[in-house]
Amino acid sequence: MSEPLAHSDTPDDDVIRLTGVNRTFDSDPPVHALRDVDLAVRRGEHLSIVGPSGSGKSTLLNTLGLLDRPSSGAYWLDGVETATLTDRQRTSLRGSRIGFVFQAFHLLPYRTVEENVMLAEIYRKTRPGRDRRSRAKRARAALDRVGLSQRHGFRPDRLSGGERQRVAIARALMSDPALLLCDEPTGNLDSENTFSVLELFDELCAQGMTLVVITHDEAVSRRANRRVRISDGQLSQEIV
Amino acid sequence: MKFRHRTAAPEPDPDPEPAESSQEQPNRPERSRRPRQRSAERRGTKGVERPWIDPRDLWAEALSGVLARPVRSALTTLGTVLGIGTLVITIGVASTAANQIVGRFDALTATSVTVVVPPPPPSSDTAPLVDWPGVDAVDRLAGVETSAALAESDDTSALQVRANDVITPGVLSSQTLAVVAASPSLPAAVRGDILVGRFYDTGDIARHDRVAVLGDQAARLLGIKEVDDAPAVFFNGHSFTVIGILGGFKREQRLSTSVILPPTTAKDRVGLDEVSRVLVNTSLGAAQQVARQAPVALAPNSAGALTVLSPPDLSKARKGVQGDVNGLFLVLGLVSLIVGAIGIANVTLVTVMERVGEIGLRRALGASRRQVAGQFLTESTTIGLLGGVIGAALGMVVVVSVSAIRDWTPVLDARLALGAPVAGAVVGLLAGVYPALRASRLEPVEALRAPS
Ligand SMILES: Nc1ncnc2c1ncn2[C@@H]1O[C@H](COP(=O)(O)OP(=O)(O)O)[C@@H](O)[C@H]1O
Ligand SMILES: [Mg+2]
Numbered sequence: 001m002s003e004p005l006a007h008s009d010t011p012d013d014d015v016i017r018l019t020g021v022n023r024t025f026d027s028d029p030p031v032h033a034l035r036d037v038d039l040a041v042r043r044g045e046h047l048s049i050v051g052p053s054g055s056g057k058s059t060l061l062n063t064l065g066l067l068d069r070p071s072s073g074a075y076w077l078d079g080v081e082t083a084t085l086t087d088r089q090r091t092s093l094r095g096s097r098i099g100f101v102f103q104a105f106h107l108l109p110y111r112t113v114e115e116n117v118m119l120a121e122i123y124r125k126t127r128p129g130r131d132r133r134s135r136a137k138r139a140r141a142a143l144d145r146v147g148l149s150q151r152h153g154f155r156p157d158r159l160s161g162g163e164r165q166r167v168a169i170a171r172a173l174m175s176d177p178a179l180l181l182c183d184e185p186t187g188n189l190d191s192e193n194t195f196s197v198l199e200l201f202d203e204l205c206a207q208g209m210t211l212v213v214i215t216h217d218e219a220v221s222r223r224a225n226r227r228v229r230i231s232d233g234q235l236s237q238e239i240v
Numbered sequence: 241m242k243f244r245h246r247t248a249a250p251e252p253d254p255d256p257e258p259a260e261s262s263q264e265q266p267n268r269p270e271r272s273r274r275p276r277q278r279s280a281e282r283r284g285t286k287g288v289e290r291p292w293i294d295p296r297d298l299w300a301e302a303l304s305g306v307l308a309r310p311v312r313s314a315l316t317t318l319g320t321v322l323g324i325g326t327l328v329i330t331i332g333v334a335s336t337a338a339n340q341i342v343g344r345f346d347a348l349t350a351t352s353v354t355v356v357v358p359p360p361p362p363s364s365d366t367a368p369l370v371d372w373p374g375v376d377a378v379d380r381l382a383g384v385e386t387s388a389a390l391a392e393s394d395d396t397s398a399l400q401v402r403a404n405d406v407i408t409p410g411v412l413s414s415q416t417l418a419v420v421a422a423s424p425s426l427p428a429a430v431r432g433d434i435l436v437g438r439f440y441d442t443g444d445i446a447r448h449d450r451v452a453v454l455g456d457q458a459a460r461l462l463g464i465k466e467v468d469d470a471p472a473v474f475f476n477g478h479s480f481t482v483i484g485i486l487g488g489f490k491r492e493q494r495l496s497t498s499v500i501l502p503p504t505t506a507k508d509r510v511g512l513d514e515v516s517r518v519l520v521n522t523s524l525g526a527a528q529q530v531a532r533q534a535p536v537a538l539a540p541n542s543a544g545a546l547t548v549l550s551p552p553d554l555s556k557a558r559k560g561v562q563g564d565v566n567g568l569f570l571v572l573g574l575v576s577l578i579v580g581a582i583g584i585a586n587v588t589l590v591t592v593m594e595r596v597g598e599i600g601l602r603r604a605l606g607a608s609r610r611q612v613a614g615q616f617l618t619e620s621t622t623i624g625l626l627g628g629v630i631g632a633a634l635g636m637v638v639v640v641s642v643s644a645i646r647d648w649t650p651v652l653d654a655r656l657a658l659g660a661p662v663a664g665a666v667v668g669l670l671a672g673v674y675p676a677l678r679a680s681r682l683e684p685v686e687a688l689r690a691p692s
Contacts, residue, residue, distance in 0.1 A: 062685050065604065067603070067604065067684045067685050067688070068685050087608075087609070088290060088291055088608050089290075091291050091603070091606055091607070091608045091609075092289045092290055092291045092606055092608070094604065094606055095291065095605055095606015095607070096289060096606065100604045100605075102601075102688065104597070104691055106597060106598075106600070106601040106604075106688070108598055108601075110304065110308035110309075111304060115304075119601075119602075119605060120605050122293055122294070122297040122301065123291055123292070123293055123602070123605055123606040123607045123608070123611060124289065124291075124292065124606060125289055125290075125292045126294070132294060132296070132297070171605075175605075175606075
C-alpha cells in the first residue's frame with residue numbers, strides 16, 4: 001500500500017492521469033462518491049478496478065470517460081488537461097480517444113451489427129485513410145478482431161449476450177481509441193460468454209490496447225496486469 | 241473540502257451548449273474567467289477536434305430512425321397529409337374553378353354583346369330605330385370582331401314550312417318553324433358552321449333571291465340533308481331554294497330550328513323588315529366598352545330605347561370565386577396542419593423518451609448536443625416532408641379527379657406542387673424543435689442508465 005498510485009516518472013506514457021480528483025453529488029444528503037483519487041494508467045496497461053456496489057466505480061469510469069466532470073482535481077487524458085475544456089471539446093475528445101463498453105451493451109436494436117459498429121465513426125471528421133466509403137470495410141475488420149465478421153448483417157437481437165458484447169467491443173475499437181473503458185462488461189453474461197469476452201480482452205491487451213475494466217467480479221479482475229480496489233470512493237493499490 | 245476551491249474551473253463556455261452535469265457543479269469564482277478561458281483553450285485544444293458529422297451520415301441516421309418504426313412514422317405523417325392535402329385541394333380546386341368560370345366567360349359570354357331593338361309602336365309610320373345598313377356602324381367600333389343583325393317577329397315565329405319532296409308518301413312533312421331574316425355575316429356572329437352548301441351573300445340580297453338557309457335542326461325536321469339537288473321549302477305560299485344548312489350555334493341556339501332568309505327577300509315575301517336584335521362579338525376585354533358604344537352607333541338619336549345585354553365584369557367574378565372557395569377551407573387546412581404539427585411533436589417526444597439510452601450511447605460515441613438535436617430535428621422534418629409529399633400528391637389526385645368529373649381543365653400551380661412538400665417539411669422542423677431540445681439536454685451519464 002505504500003507504492004504511489006500515480007507514476008510520475010514518465011507522464012507522457014500515461015494515457016490517464018488523475019490527481020486529487022473528488023466528485024460530490026449535491027443530493028440530500030450530499031454523496032462524496034470519489035475522494036482524493038490519484039490514478040495513472042500507462043499505455044498498453046490492463047487495469048481492473050474492483051469494488052463493491054455503490055463504492056464509486058461507475059462514477060470513476062464516467063469521470064475517466066469525460067461523461068462527468070470531477071468536482072475538483074486534475075485529469076489528463078492522453079496528454080490533454082480536461083478540466084478546462086469546453087463541453088464540445090470534451091465531447092470530441094471522448095469520441096476520438098475513448099471506446100466504451102457498457103454492461104447493457106447499448107446496441108441499437110434496429111440496426112445491423114455492422115451499422116452499429118460503423119456508428120462509432122460518424123461523429124468525427126474523416127481522417128486520412130478513413131473515408132466514408134471504406135467505413136464498412138473497417139467495420140468488418142473490427143468485427144473480425146472480435147471474431148464476428150460472419151455476423152455483420154445480423155440484428156443484435158439474434159446474437160447471444162457474449163456476441164452482443166463483442167459487437168460493442170468492435171464498435172469501441174472502430175474509432176481506434178487510446179483507451180477502452182469497460183463498466184462491468186461481463187455483468188450481464190453467463191460464465192461461458194464471460195470467458196469469451198475475457199479471452200478477447202487478453203488478445204486486445206496483447207495487441208497493445210489500453211484497458212480499464214471496472215468490475216465487482218474477482219474472477220474478471222484477476223485477468224488484469226494491475227488491480228486497484230475502490231471502496232467508499234477511495235482507491236487503494238492491490239498487488240497481483 | 242478540496243472540491244470547494246478548484247483552481248482551474250471550466251467556464252460556462254462561449255459555446256451555446258450547457259455544461260454537462262451543470263446542476264451538479266459547485267459554485268465557481270466569477271472573477272477573471274475570460275483570460276483563463278482563452279489560455280486554457282489554447283492549451284486544451286491541442287489535438288482536440290470539433291464534433292462534426294457528414295450531412296449524408298446525419299440524413300442516414302435520421303432516415304433509419306424514421307424507418308425503424310415504420311407504422312408509427314406513417315401514422316405520424318397523417319396530420320400533415322391531411323393538412324397539406326386540404327390546402328392543395330382547396331387552392332387547386334379554387335383556381336381550377338376560377339379558371340373554369342373565367343374560361344367560360346372568355347369563350348362565350350365575355351365577348352358576347354347583344355343589342356335588343358324594341359318593336360316599333362303599332363300603326364305608326366315612323367322610321368325604324370335601326371335599319372339594315374345602319375348595323376355596319378357597329379363593325380367600325382373598336383374591339384368589335386363580328387356582328388350581325390337579326391329580324392324576328394311574332395308573325396313569323398311559327399309558320400308551317402313544308403319541304404318539296406315528300407320522301408315517304410302519305411306522311412306530311414310540314415313543320416312549325418320560325419322564319420327570320422339575318423345579315424350575311426350571321427354564321428360568324430353566332431360562331432356557327434356551314435354544314436352543307438353556302439350562306440347567302442350580298443349578291444343574293446341585292447337580287448332579292450328567293451333563297452333560304454336552314455338551321456341544322458330545321459333541316460333535320462324537314463328531311464333535308466343535301467342542297468346539291470336544290471331542294472325547296474314552302475311557306476306563306478312561296479317557295480324558297482335551300483342553299484345551305486347552318487349548324488354549331490354557340491349563341492342564339494334557337495336559330496337552329498329556323499329558316500333564315502336574306503333581309504330583302506324576307507321583307508318582300510313575309511313582311512319581315514325591322515331589325516330586332518344585333519349580335520356583336522368583341523375581342524376579349526372589349527365587351528364592356530362595346531356595350532356602352534353600340535346603342536349610340538346603331539341609333540344615334542334614340543340610343544336610350546335600345547337594351548344592351550353584356551357580360552358581367554370579369555375581374556370581379558374571378559376574385560369572388562376565389563375568395564368564396566378559399567376562405568373556409570384554407571382555415572380548415574391550416575388547422576389540420578397545426579394538428580399535424582402537434583402530432584409530430586408528440587410522437588417525436590415519445591420517440592426521444594424511448595431512445596434515451598440511444599442518445600446516451602451517441603453522446604458516448606462523441607455526438608455533441610447539437611448533433612443529437614440535429615438528428616431528431618432531421619427525423620421530424622423527414623416525417624413532415626413525407627406528409628407534405630403524400631398530402632400534395634393526394635391533393636393533386638383529388639383536384640385532377642374533380643376536374644375530370646366536372647370536365648374542367650385542372651390548374652396546378654408549380655409553386656403549389658413544390659411549396660406543399662416544403663411546407664410539410666417546415667411543419668416537421670418546427671414540431672421537432674422542442675423534442676430535439678429535450679434530447680440534447682439529456683445528461684450522457686443519466687441517459688446511459690436507460691436501456692438502449
Ligand atoms: N447522480 C447522482 N446523484 C447522487 N448520488 C449519486 C449519483 N450517482 C451516483 N451516486 C452515488 O454515488 C455513489 C457511487 O455510485 P456508483 O459510482 O454508481 O457506484 P458503483 O458503480 O460502484 O456501484 C453511490 O452511493 C451512489 O448512490
Ligand atoms: Mg456501477
